[in-house]
Amino acid sequence: MGWYSKIQSPTLTSLSISIWRIFSPDLDFSEAKKHSFNSLHECFIRQLKEGVRPIDTYKGGVVSPCDGIVGSHGKVDNGVVYQAKGFPYHVADLIPDKALQKRLQNGCYVTLRLTSTMYHRFHAPIDCEVDKVTYISGDTWNVNPIALTRIKNLFCKNERAFIELKTGHKDECLVLVPVAAILVASMQFHCLAAPLNLRYKGPNVLPCSALYNKGDEMGYFEHGSTILVFASSEFVINEGIRQGQRIKMGEPLLHKATFR
Structure with a gap:
């Protein structure tokens, strides 16, 4: 394809x-x-x-990094989250970085699924710095709702990357996990020279240096897929977020627990 x-x-x-x-x-x-x-x-x-995608400017807010359909979301419970009802997986299997796993304990997560017809570019959900992208080669299972209720640990099996978004506040932790899927299965990050796909044979950890304002474009998928947003306990999911909801890039997704 x-x-x-x-x-x-x-x-x-x-x-x-x-x-x-x-x-x-x-x-x-x-x-x-x-x-x-x-x-x-x-x-x-x-x-x-x-x-056409106005960026919410609320100071304590984190916006959706992409257009998508909200899937499973909620608290990170003792390192466990869900891809679908009855299908838990461990954050450690998705993000093999012990420091990040520890910082995400008792935090929250939101699953955002991009369909093939949607806008495929993803953007910074908050003002941040990125100093590396960690790439993990894997399968290319479909990530639609049917597959999520049949294949255990699907996100942990698929090709993916994870990126820590450094906000300048040492207690805060935000991580984006773009997950590739069936057909093209390729991701392009603007902070890296080459696309990441199943033909990539280089190192898993790719250093970079990029500063983003909230809403700046970070890259794109070459076909529909999923982005998982993880946040430490300093953030909470907005009350209006619900499963099955269509959300656009730039719309409110999370906010700092200390802001109202």
């Missing part, structure tokens, strides 16, 4: 999108900068018009 999506042919791309719309009628380019594309890859990673 990765090979097919990068074929440069406006005619083939237009035909492919027409067929795609038959199965996914919610495919919508009204917010996109471009309405026609030379390849499906261009379509998947399309940018949006300026201003």
